[in-house]
Amino acid sequence: MINKRALKALLEERRALIKPEDHDLTRPTGQGRRARGLSQQQVDELTARAPHTYNRLETGRYTNPPVDYLRQVARLFGLNEQEWVSLCRYAGIGDPPGPLTAASGLEVPGVWQEAVDGITHMAYVTDASWNLLAHNQCWASLFPGGRIPRNTMRWMLLDPDGRNTLLDWHTVWAPLVLPQLRAALAVRPDDETLLQIAKEVAADPDLAPLWEAGGAHIHPDGDERPILHAEHGPGHVTMCAAQPMTAPGARLIILIYHPGARKAHTRVPVLRARETP
Structure with missing residues (x-):
């Protein structure tokens, strides 16, 4: 269901921040419009859409707008990932099928390192390609010789150290990690890191x-698995x-370690x- 009030507020606020001059357009002069930012007609021009298309979106009269059009508007207005999700929800299509840009999910705020350091259990953060972004010393102690992997997906599936550390790898870990x-590839089909890992997996x-x-x-989330x-x-x-x-696509993983064999319990x-x- 379209949330007309929230949709209009989000789009009006962000549209007002975009200067026409930054897109080689001029601000209307004379009588009439004095609002800041792009006009609705200029949004139609910059997105190569028919007249009044954007007006229908901003006023909540555009039922089931295409994702590619919402993405155009979101990028034009410089929305972040949270605002992109809000735009899709307010427009009535639910959560977006993928991130706003290919670079989304490849970085997190630097404070995450401090947050991870404050966790007493093993903890780490990876980006959407499973590249390691942050970890604590407790997690580093898991690895023989301190050989911390740069990509945890590659380590879990293809690294001999990973196959030794992840007990019952053939039956417990690999079938659940693949x-x-x-x-991830369904959401990020052009991710070079994931594509290369998938290629090596198919050849293994x-x-x-x-x-x-x-x-x-x-x-x-919530799984229990054996580990060395x-x-x-x-x-x-x-x-x-x-x-x-x-x-x-980025993820925070916390591993709560229990020594010995897992006991049957609820x-x-x-x-x-x-x-x-």
């Missing part, structure tokens, strides 16, 4: 059959996964807000 790679005799078989598991810690020995980790709001109950008496 669908994550496939899902151990991974190729699993890759062809597919799989539906995507998110590791370089300092503490065999154990298992409970995985907590989250996404920085400004970087779609999972910790989910957290849910208490009902008001």
Whole structure:
């Protein structure tokens, strides 16, 4: 459902910040319009759309606007990723099918390093291509000889150290990690890092059959998996996964380590807000 009031407020505010002169256009003179920023007609011109197309969008009269048009407007207005999500939701199409730009998800605010350092469990942050952006010392101690991987997806699937560290790799880790790679490529089909990893996966005799078989598991949040810690020995980790709001596809992973074999037990109950008496 279109949220006309929120949509109009977002678009009017951001349109007012765009100077016509920056796009080799002139500000209207004489009687009439005195509003700041681009006119609605100028937005139509810059997006190569029929007259009044943008007016229909801003006033909430454009039902089910195409994603490519919303993307044009978002880039023209310099929206960030959070605003891009809001634009799509307010316009009535739900969450966007992908990030606003190819560079989205490849960086997070620098304060994330401080945040990760403050976590007592193993913790790290990767970008949308699984390149390592930040980690704490607790996580670094997991790796033999301190050989910290630059790309955690490559390490989990293709690195011999990864296959040794991730216990029951053939049956527990690889079948659950590969669908994550496939899902990421569906959103970022031109990501060179992910494409190269997928190419190597398809050529790997151990991974190729699993890759062809597919799989539906995507998110590791809440999973428990066996692991060989370089300092503490065999154990298992409970995985907590989250996404920085400004970087779609990036992820914060927290690994809660438990020594020894995993004991059969009931999972910790989910957290849910208490009902008001």
